[in-house]
Amino acid sequence: MHLMETELSCPRPAGPMDASGTSTRTDTAALQVLVVDDDHDSADLMCRLLEMHGHQTAVVHTGLEVLGTARDFLPNVVLLDIGLPDTSGYEVARALRQEGLFNNSLLVAMTGWAREVDKSAAMDAGFDLHVSKPVNLDGLLEVLSRFPRRS
Numbered sequence: 001m002h003l004m005e006t007e008l009s010c011p012r013p014a015g016p017m018d019a020s021g022t023s024t025r026t027d028t029a030a031l032q033v034l035v036v037d038d039d040h041d042s043a044d045l046m047c048r049l050l051e052m053h054g055h056q057t058a059v060v061h062t063g064l065e066v067l068g069t070a071r072d073f074l075p076n077v078v079l080l081d082i083g084l085p086d087t088s089g090y091e092v093a094r095a096l097r098q099e100g101l102f103n104n105s106l107l108v109a110m111t112g113w114a115r116e117v118d119k120s121a122a123m124d125a126g127f128d129l130h131v132s133k134p135v136n137l138d139g140l141l142e143v144l145s146r147f148p149r150r151s
Contacts, residue, residue, distance in 0.1 A: 031144055034075035035059045036066055036092065037110070038085050042133075046079065046110075049137055055144070063087035067095055075105055077144060080127075082111040082118065090125035097126035106147050110135060 033055050037043035040061060047057040058073045060066055063084040070078065078096065082089035089109060096102040106129070109122040114132040122130045129143065 030054045030056060031076040031147065032056045032058075032073060033077045033079060033144075034066070034070055034073055035079045036061075036063070036084070036089070037079075037081040038062065038083070039081070046135075053141055063089065063092040066092050067099065070096060070099075070102060074101070077106045077108065077147065078102070079108050079110045082109055082113045082122070090121055093122070093125040093127050106144075108140075108143075 033047075033050050035043045035046050035050075035057055036059075037046070038061050043059045043061060047059050050057050058069055058075070060069050063086050066078075066080075080089045080092060084092070089111065093107050093109070096105070096107060107127045109127045109130045110133065111118070111122075111130075112133045114130075119130045131140065
């Protein structure tokens, strides 16, 4: 399902909220999303936004943490930064694909690395989609809404 680049730049409002700050959108079934980014603020914000839309999230900030967390959390989707401090996101994607357990997970390179060579390298490493930062939340949610759920 290699989708390459989509129009997911410039964040926009996430949608209607109720008085408690919880999203009132019900158009997507919940997914388990693992967010991997060494920028703590960016990762935490992405998790909060996805949770507001009914998804379950986990977050790690280094590539070395990904496999252990993924084995415990069993994500449907991994949003993975390429430029991690300890290993590249490309290596992490290869390791996830080699694991076998994550062959049906959607791997999204969510990165500031947006040259054509970066996009090609992401596809070669096993990513399904390359998204440039800043990410358009509505566009990402649309991609997630089309992702087939595991039974």
